[in-house]
Each structure stands twice: as C-alpha cells, then as structure tokens.
Amino acid sequence: MCDPVLSIPVLETERLILRGPASRDFDTLAAFFADEKRAWGFGGAQSREATWRWMASVLGHWALRGYGFWMIADKGTDAALGLTGIWNPEGWPEPEIGWVAFAGTEGRGIAHEAALAARRHAYQVMGLGALTSNILPGNSRSIALAERMGAHFERSYENSRHGQMLVYRHPGPEAAA
Numbered sequence: 001m002c003d004p005v006l007s008i009p010v011l012e013t014e015r016l017i018l019r020g021p022a023s024r025d026f027d028t029l030a031a032f033f034a035d036e037k038r039a040w041g042f043g044g045a046q047s048r049e050a051t052w053r054w055m056a057s058v059l060g061h062w063a064l065r066g067y068g069f070w071m072i073a074d075k076g077t078d079a080a081l082g083l084t085g086i087w088n089p090e091g092w093p094e095p096e097i098g099w100v101a102f103a104g105t106e107g108r109g110i111a112h113e114a115a116l117a118a119r120r121h122a123y124q125v126m127g128l129g130a131l132t133s134n135i136l137p138g139n140s141r142s143i144a145l146a147e148r149m150g151a152h153f154e155r156s157y158e159n160s161r162h163g164q165m166l167v168y169r170h171p172g173p174e175a176a177a
Contacts, residue, residue, distance in 0.1 A: 006059060006062050006063060008020030008062050008068075009121065009125070011070065011117045011118070011121055012075070012117075013075075013113050013114065013117045014113070015074070015075055015110070016072055016073065016074065016110065016113055016114055016117070017072075017073045017074075017075050017078070018070035018071070018072060018084065018085075018114055018117055018118065019071055020059070020062065020070065020071070021055055021058055021059060021070075022071070025055075025071050026051070026055060028080040028102065029051050029054075029055055029080075030048045030051045030052075031102075031103075032100070032102050032103070033045060033046040033050070033051040033054065034046070034047075035103070038100075038102075038103060040136070041100065041135075041136055041139050042100060043161065043162060061087065061088075061089065065088060066126070067085065067088075067095075067122070067126060068085050068086065069083045069084065069085035069086075069087060069098070070083070070084055070085045070114070070118065071083060072084055072099075072101075072110060072111070080102065081101065081102055081105045081110050082099065082100050082101040082102050082105060082110060082111055083098070083099065083100050084097070084098065084099040084100075084111065084114040084115045084117075085097070085098065085118055086118065086126075086128070086131070091159075091160055091161075093132070093134075093167070094130065094131075094132060095122070095128055095132075096131060096132045096133055096134045097115060097118055097119055097131045097132075097133055097170065098133060098134070099111040099114065099118075099142070099145065106141070111145055112145055112148060112149070115145065115149060116149065119149070119170060123173035124173070129173065130169070130170070130172060131170040132151075132154070132167050132168060132169055132170065133146045133151055133167075133168045133170065134157075134159065134162075134165040134166070134167055134168075135165060135166045135168060136162060136163075136164075136166070137156075137164060137166055143166070143168070146170075147168070149170060150170065150171045150175070151168040151170045151171070152168065152169055153169075154167045154168065154169040155167050
C-alpha cells in the first residue's frame with residue numbers, strides 16, 4: 001500500500017500526535033473493528049475488507065470536506081492509540097466530533113486530550129461555529145467524555161445507519177477557548 005497524498009494537518013499535544021490515517025495503521029484498525037465489544041460505537045464489528053473501505057471513506061472525507069478523523073498516535077513511538085476528528089458524512093445533521101481509544105489505551109486521558117485538540121482546531125483554524133457528538137445510548141464512557149468537555153445533552157435523533165443517537169452539543173468557540 002502507498003499512503004494517499006492529502007493535505008491533512010498534523011496536530012500535536014503534550015503526549016500525542018494527531019495525524020492522517022496511513023497504511024501502517026490498517027492492522028490496528030482491523031483489530032479494533034474485529035472486536036464487537038469495542039467497535040459497537042462505530043457501527044459494530046467489521047471484516048478486514050469492510051475496515052479497508054471504512055479507512056478509505058475516512059480519507060475520502062478529508063478530500064471531500066477538508067476535515068475528518070485523525071489517528072491518535074503516541075508522540076514517542078507513533079503507535080496508533082485511537083481516533084478522533086470531525087465527521088460529517090451525507091445524512092449527518094451537522095459536523096460532529098468523535099473519538100475512540102483502542103484496546104489497552106483507555107483510562108489514560110488520551111481520547112480527552114486528542115478530542116480537545118481536534119475541537120480547538122475545528123474552531124480556531126477551520127472556523128466551525130458549532131460541534132456536536134452523536135453518541136449511541138448506553139455508551140457511558142463517551143457520554144462522560146462529552147460532558148467532561150463541556151457538552152450537554154440536546155436531543156435524540158434517528159441515524160439512518162446507527163439507529164437512535166444522542167446529540168451532545170459542545171460549547172461554541174468563545175466558550176471553549
């Protein structure tokens with residue numbers, strides 16, 4: 001595989017690098033999507049082939065929208081730790097910020113640190129004026145993270161792919177600064 005030539009900004013935090021998905025991340029993504037327990041918040045378990053298509057759609061989202069999911073990577077080792085980013089495919093009500101920490105990385109504040117960096121970039125660089133997080137009912141860890149980031153429950157809506165989702169509204173650019 002060769003990596004696509006896209007203009008995906010690289011963000012840096014104290015411990016993390018947020019970078020575009022690359023071919024070296026595929027096995028890690030495939031392992032994540034193979035685990036129904038871990039992948040349910042991202043649409044459920046998928047085959048390697050479906051994971052490849054998902055990864056291609058993420059890169060296509062960057063090409064079509066100018067934003068998308070970053071891989072959350074360890075600053076020292078470049079190991080993929082999770083995903084975060086801004087997602088707004090056709091049929092979504094508005095741009096949302098999403099995240100997931102891969103197996104073995106939860107409980108270390110990685111998703112929080114990365115999602116805050118992604119939100120800051122969305123507001124300060126991309127000029128977005130509002131963000132939500134669309135969370136499946138029962139995903140208590142994501143709800144807790146959204147609330148820790150200052151988001152509040154706004155409403156439910158019926159997502160054509162995932163069913164009922166809870167919309168958590170993030171504070172706007174002024175309040176989040």
